[in-house]
Structures are given as structure tokens and as C-alpha cells.
Amino acid sequence: MENKIMKIKLIISIFLIAGFCFSSCSDILDKSPDGRIDLEQIFKDNDRVAALLNQCYSFLPNKSINYTGWSNYPTVCSDEAWGYVGDEYLAGYYGNTVTSTNHPFINSYGSQAESNMIDYWRRYFSQIRICTQFINGIDNATVDEPRNRKRWKAEAYVLRAYYLSELVKWYGSIPLNNMELYELTHDYSTAVRNSVWEVAEAIEADCRAAINGASDIEFPYRNRFVPTQTSGTTGEELRVNKAVAWTLMAKMYLFAASDLYNKGVPEDVRRERWKKAYEINKEAVSALEANDFKLFTEHTIDAYNDFGKAAAFYQINASYDAPTVDKETIWQNNRRSPSSWSLNSIPGLPGTSMYVAFWPSQELVDAFEVVEYDPAGNITKAVPLLNLRDPYLDGETGHLNPNLNPEAISLGYKETDPYEVKRDPRLYATILRNGDKISWNSTNDITVESYVGGEHSIVFVSGNAKNSKTGYYSRKFWRPGVSDNNRMSDPAWKYFRLAEVKLNLAEAAIEYAIAKGGDLNLQKEGAAQIDDIRKRVGMPSLPTAVVADKDEMRLRLRNERRIEFAFEEHRFFDVRRWTDADGDLSATDKFMSAMEITESGGTYKYKRVHVNKKENGPTRAGGWQNKYLLLPIDREDVIRMRNATGVEWQNPGWN
Known part of the structure; x- marks a missing residue:
């Protein structure tokens, strides 16, 4: 396999690495090889190895309002907000005229500057392949600092897991064949879309390889950087770490256990899946809290005094603080408009x-x-x-x-x-x-x-x-x-913060309790996590009668997520994963x-x-039908894989 890898030619563009990946880089994230170089050459040179890792970071989504029209598509394509319909792609989404080749989440950008926000299917699979090349080659590569080898490999594992998770969130079940480096002549006739549960297991394997493959010194839980209050950044905040690994694998088991991905799965299997989601989310919260991650509960900026009990909540979202101050943020982007x-x-x-x-x-x-x-x-x-x-x-x-x-x-x-x-x-x-x-x-x-x-x-x-x-x-x-x-400058976009992991644990505990027909201890455990979030803004704990009612706990948990994570690109995915595949x-x-x-x-x-004072019919003609539960897969790949396998690869409702 390794000989095959070395034969694969890789084009690494300076523009692609420096332009797409970082506006300002430091240390390892500031290296880029020149021109057309094969993998064997890359792995013989420390700087080129570093640049290949840099390429693994390319096309991390910018999120925030970096979609078309300074908008946030997951927000305006959910029930959180209405968007400007002068945007032709959003107008098509609301009007139910979008297609598999003309969809706001797939091709809304025409400029290269934002092209990491489009064509997720191809770009993320490409990134998975690059991460796999790096993982397979790093053990025998030339690396000047011995501890860098372990950290870089761990980072590549976590990045591969992240791209897999994004594909699942947008498309549902996906093929895991890109975890292997096949030749162009490979026979894909037996390729299949692996279940979301199988993808979650692959994500866990990568994340545990990262966590267990390096010490906390070699691969830390937290990045150290000094924030700037201008649009400039250090680049260090974008590096993945052990906290990201824990968060990612726990989150994806929560997704994998959810209704959307479990059509036809027997009740006993569903129960075991919720048990797994609960156990790994509990493990993640424990690991994070043991390593000094905690909710941000005391604001430090006088300008936020007017928000009273919500001052700390406001600061965690609107400010950009050093990790010594903000111990809640787990991972954030380094792009700041x-x-x-x-x-x-x-x-x-x-x-x-x-x-x-x-x-x-x-x-x-x-x-x-x-x-x-x-x-x-x-x-x-x-x-x-x-x-x-x-x-x-x-x-x-x-x-x-x-x-x-x-x-x-x-x-x-x-x-x-x-x-x-x-x-x-x-x-x-x-x-x-x-x-x-x-x-x-x-x-x-x-x-x-x-x-x-x-x-x-x-x-x-x-x-x-x-x-x-x-x-x-x-x-x-x-x-x-x-x-x-x-x-x-805007605050850096937070991919993950501790509040999410705690509410993920709360949900998993509640759903596991429901799957068991009720379990007051699990319901109390879920309530404790919710209460921690509410306590930050002075909200009282959930009433005892609510905690004792498993179905009411589900409703309160879902509403708590809606409030805490408004405009943070959670609601769009939450309402989908809570929906049956046929709904x-x-x-x-x-x-x-x-x-x-x-x-x-x-x-x-x-x-x-x-x-718009619409009196008859839906406010939105589109965006809510069954096909909108998942994105359409790239049309060319659908045709290619249909021809290779004889099986329909497109998501339901799309052509």
C-alpha cells in the first residue's frame, strides 16, 4: 500500500494553502512546498511535511456570515430567521425551485475567496484523502522535532474525523472507501454508503488514535495564543487538539443515535446506541472538565455590564479572549471579518x-x-x-x-x-x-x-x-x-464550546432514559447538565416535576438548545436529526x-x-419537505457511482 501511495502525484498550490487556509499563520502552519511535487519528495523534507499538514487544514468551513450575501445559510434556512430573498439561491430555497445542481449550500459562491464554503461533497472527500496520505506517510517521514511527528499525526487524524463528521451532517450516510488510497483503476462496483453509525465508529477510531497516540504535552488539550482585537490572528487557535477529538467523537455518536439515521433499526439496537452515545458523551465531559475546561460564567469586559445576568453569555459569543480567560471555547476559526x-x-x-x-x-x-x-x-x-x-x-x-x-x-x-x-x-x-x-x-x-x-x-x-x-x-x-x-473585528467563529458538549450529554442521557422506558437517575443527570447552562444567566433549575417526566425533559432539552445556540448553526441540523427519515x-x-x-x-x-403578510399557504414554499432533510449529492458523482454499482446513490427527493 505504501508503494502505491508514493506513486500518487500531488499538486500543492501555494495559493491554495496560504490563501484558503490561513490569513495569518504561525510555526507549523506557515509552510508551503512549491509546484508539482510527489509524496516521496514531500516526506523527505521537514518543511514540506509541515506544508502537507497545512494542506490538511485547507477548506475548513468559515461558517458565520461567510455564505452568500453576508448571510448565514443554516440560520436563514431554519426556523430561526428569515433571510434576504434578493439572494437568488436563497430565493430558490424558499421557493422550492432548487435542484441538485443549483442549491445554496452547494454552489452559492462564484468567488474563489469563499470557495471553501461550497461543494462540500467533493472538497471534504478530497481533504479526507490528503489526511489519509499524511497519516500513512508520517511515521517514516523526515521530521526535525521528534514530538512534532506525534502531534502532526494526531492532528491529521482529528481533521479526517472532522471532515467525515461534516459530510454526515450534510449528506447522511457516506462511503468510507476514501479512508483507503485506491488507484484510479480501482473497481468501485462493490462500493456502498456506510451507515451513519459506522461512520461514527470510524470517527471514534480516528479520535482515539489521536488521543492515545501522543502525550498531553505532545498533543495538548488547549492551544496557547494571545488574541488580537484586529482582524489579524495568530493561526494557533485553528489547530485541533485533544479537546476537539473528545468533542467530535462524542457529538457524532449523538447524531448517529438520532431518529433521522435509524430508520428500521430495532428498538433494542436503538437503546444500545443511545447507551453508547450517553457513555461517550459522559466520558468527553469528564475529560474536558478534568483538563480545566469550564463554562464562562464571569464577564471581564465592562462594556457588557448592561446585559446583567446574561453578560458572561454575551461575552463568550461576542468577544475574542485568550484561553486563560475563556476556558469554555474548545475550537474556533481564525478568520475574523x-x-x-x-x-x-x-x-x-x-x-x-x-x-x-x-x-x-x-x-x-x-x-x-x-x-x-x-x-x-x-x-x-x-x-x-x-x-x-x-x-x-x-x-x-x-x-x-x-x-x-x-x-x-x-x-x-x-x-x-x-x-x-x-x-x-x-x-x-x-x-x-x-x-x-x-x-x-x-x-x-x-x-x-x-x-x-x-x-x-x-x-x-x-x-x-x-x-x-x-x-x-x-x-x-x-x-x-x-x-x-x-x-x-468580529469574534472568531466557535466550532465547539463546552456548553454544547454538556447539552449533548444531557440529550444522550434523556434519550437513553426514554429508550429504557424511563430512568429517573439518567433524567436527573441530564437535568444537571441543563441546569449548569441555565445557571450561567441566573435561570433556576428545572422543576422536580419536569425532571421526573422523561418526555417533558426531551422538550425542555430541545428548547434549551434552541435558546443557547441561536444563530450558531445548531438548529438547522437539530430539527433534521430529530425527524424520522420519512418525515x-x-x-x-x-x-x-x-x-x-x-x-x-x-x-x-x-x-x-x-x-410578508402572506395569508394563504406556507410562508416558505420550500425548505421543509422531506428532501430538505439532507443535501443532494454531487450530480456527477451520483451518475458515476450509479453506473459503477447499479445502485441509486442520490439522497431522497433529488435527481
Whole structure:
């Protein structure tokens, strides 16, 4: 096999490595070989070996608002937000006209600068192959520093696992044949798409090889770097580590045990899968916490004081801190745009002409709990606003008639003045509503006027790219004090943070309890992880009666994920993996509502309407049908593999 590897010619472009991978690199991530070089030459030279590892990092997705139109496609293609439909690809998604060759997640970019955000199927398999070449060749390669050999190999293992995980998230079951380096003449007639569970096992094997193959000194749990508050970065924060390995394999077992990937699997097998997901997520949380990862609970920046109980939650998302301060972030990108999130928040900011790329939905606002404070300023009670089992009474035809929780009404919530009652503090750190204030230019507060005719008025004209279509704007990731003259760079995008791993464990514990027909100890364990997340913002623990009800625990866990990870590219995948393979997303993504506010003499009237005031039929014609559970596979590869195997390779519903 090794002789075959050495015969394979590899073209490594300086532009590909330096341009696509890092805006600023350090140490190992700053090497690149020249021209056309074969693998044998590469593995004989330390710098070229380093450059090949650098190539393994190419095409890590930038995420954030680096999709077309300064938008975040997983956010606007979920029930979290409405996006600007002047974007032709998004308009096609909403209009149900996208195809396997014309899809926003596949070919929305025409510029090379962002081409690592498209064509995931080919690019990630290409990266898997490069990682495999590196893994197979590094043991006998020329490496100047002995400990680098172990670290570099561990990094390649984790990167290969990451690309596998991304393919699963987007496409479902995938072939694992790229874990072997076949010649071009290889017979693919027996190739198959391996189950998601089998891919999770392959990911675990790679991650454990990385964890066990090097000491904590050779392959650390945490990267050390000094952050800059400009768009420049050190490059070191992008390197994978042992914490990434633990997080990745645990997360993918959670996915692999979920409904979408288990059609026809017997109940006893499902139960064992949830047991495995629970055990490995528990192992991951223990390993991370034992190595000083912890939730960020005390804010350190005075500019965030106004967020009160949510100040630390806000800082972990909006700031960019050294790992000695931020011990929650596990892995983050090193790409930082200048004020993109801030300038995309509300229209009409002085000195700017940026349009707003997405607007939070009323459904997301409804997810935040109603709370009650005591005289000392502590939250003593918190209840969901809606009946989580059946949130909208008109759910089959729209989302205009909320099924209000009687307990929320007893705490003072009323539809005639929905903003009067206090809500989960994370609401104010995530979404801008009419009357909220934002800090602009350090000295000025701007009051949001999203009422009809206000400075930031809701509009119902599809061509308007600035004003909200929902009556809301995003606040999360906003840098207080930013302005046209002080364009602070956005925070680095966090691929993983400890809060996710803890909620992954909570979900696995709850689902394992459900699979067993109920297990109070597991339910309590899941509740403890959820309570840790809630405690950060002063929210009370889940009530004992809720913890004792396994089905209610599932609902509360899912709502907690929705709140904690808003706009962080979780909801898009969560609602899919929670759906049966034969189901669809009509309950969540078919309708989207807005809050139309009218003002007269200082008095406001509130009315729920569908986005664009659409009165008949779905708000979105597309994006919720069964085929949207997974992306279409590259058309050329589908034809090639269909011809080779005689089996249909395309995902359901796509041609």
C-alpha cells in the first residue's frame, strides 16, 4: 500500500494553502512546498511535511456570515430567521425551485475567496484523502522535532474525523472507501454508503488514535495564543487538539443515535446506541472538565455590564479572549471579518450602507421562557411561554395563534403587550426588539424602532435588503462600541464550546432514559447538565416535576438548545436529526411569523402576522419537505457511482 501511495502525484498550490487556509499563520502552519511535487519528495523534507499538514487544514468551513450575501445559510434556512430573498439561491430555497445542481449550500459562491464554503461533497472527500496520505506517510517521514511527528499525526487524524463528521451532517450516510488510497483503476462496483453509525465508529477510531497516540504535552488539550482585537490572528487557535477529538467523537455518536439515521433499526439496537452515545458523551465531559475546561460564567469586559445576568453569555459569543480567560471555547476559526455581524444588525447606522442579511423569527422569540424576579433581583421562577408539545393552535395552517402556557399568563404575559413581562436574560443578549438599545460609537445608544414607520421599521416588500421582515434584528455577536470609525473585528467563529458538549450529554442521557422506558437517575443527570447552562444567566433549575417526566425533559432539552445556540448553526441540523427519515419539517419550517407593531401617540399595538403578510399557504414554499432533510449529492458523482454499482446513490427527493 505504501508503494502505491508514493506513486500518487500531488499538486500543492501555494495559493491554495496560504490563501484558503490561513490569513495569518504561525510555526507549523506557515509552510508551503512549491509546484508539482510527489509524496516521496514531500516526506523527505521537514518543511514540506509541515506544508502537507497545512494542506490538511485547507477548506475548513468559515461558517458565520461567510455564505452568500453576508448571510448565514443554516440560520436563514431554519426556523430561526428569515433571510434576504434578493439572494437568488436563497430565493430558490424558499421557493422550492432548487435542484441538485443549483442549491445554496452547494454552489452559492462564484468567488474563489469563499470557495471553501461550497461543494462540500467533493472538497471534504478530497481533504479526507490528503489526511489519509499524511497519516500513512508520517511515521517514516523526515521530521526535525521528534514530538512534532506525534502531534502532526494526531492532528491529521482529528481533521479526517472532522471532515467525515461534516459530510454526515450534510449528506447522511457516506462511503468510507476514501479512508483507503485506491488507484484510479480501482473497481468501485462493490462500493456502498456506510451507515451513519459506522461512520461514527470510524470517527471514534480516528479520535482515539489521536488521543492515545501522543502525550498531553505532545498533543495538548488547549492551544496557547494571545488574541488580537484586529482582524489579524495568530493561526494557533485553528489547530485541533485533544479537546476537539473528545468533542467530535462524542457529538457524532449523538447524531448517529438520532431518529433521522435509524430508520428500521430495532428498538433494542436503538437503546444500545443511545447507551453508547450517553457513555461517550459522559466520558468527553469528564475529560474536558478534568483538563480545566469550564463554562464562562464571569464577564471581564465592562462594556457588557448592561446585559446583567446574561453578560458572561454575551461575552463568550461576542468577544475574542485568550484561553486563560475563556476556558469554555474548545475550537474556533481564525478568520475574523471587520464588524460584519455588527454592521449587519440594524439598518441606518450612521456612516454605514450595509444591508441586513437576516431577521430573527417570532418563533425564536417565543422560545425564551417567561421569568419572575424576587425583590433581591433573583429569578425565582421560569416557565415556557408556549405549550412545547403543541406550540401553535393553528400549526397546520400557520403560526399566528400561540398556544400559551397558563403559567406564563399567570406571570403576566399578555399578547397585547408581549414585551412587558420579563424573559430569559438570553433573549436580550440574542435579539433586538422594538425599544431595545444598542451601543454605537462607544458614546451613543441607538433605540431600535421596529414599529411601522419607525427608524428601523418592519417592511413587507421583498426587495428591501435592510429593514426587518419579522420586526426583529440580531444582537448576538454585536461588539458594543463598534462604529464606522471603529470597526472592531468580529469574534472568531466557535466550532465547539463546552456548553454544547454538556447539552449533548444531557440529550444522550434523556434519550437513553426514554429508550429504557424511563430512568429517573439518567433524567436527573441530564437535568444537571441543563441546569449548569441555565445557571450561567441566573435561570433556576428545572422543576422536580419536569425532571421526573422523561418526555417533558426531551422538550425542555430541545428548547434549551434552541435558546443557547441561536444563530450558531445548531438548529438547522437539530430539527433534521430529530425527524424520522420519512418525515418532514412542516412543524418547524413551513411557516414563519413576524411581529407587526403600530404606534399612535406613544401607544403600541402588537399583531402577529406571517412574514410578508402572506395569508394563504406556507410562508416558505420550500425548505421543509422531506428532501430538505439532507443535501443532494454531487450530480456527477451520483451518475458515476450509479453506473459503477447499479445502485441509486442520490439522497431522497433529488435527481
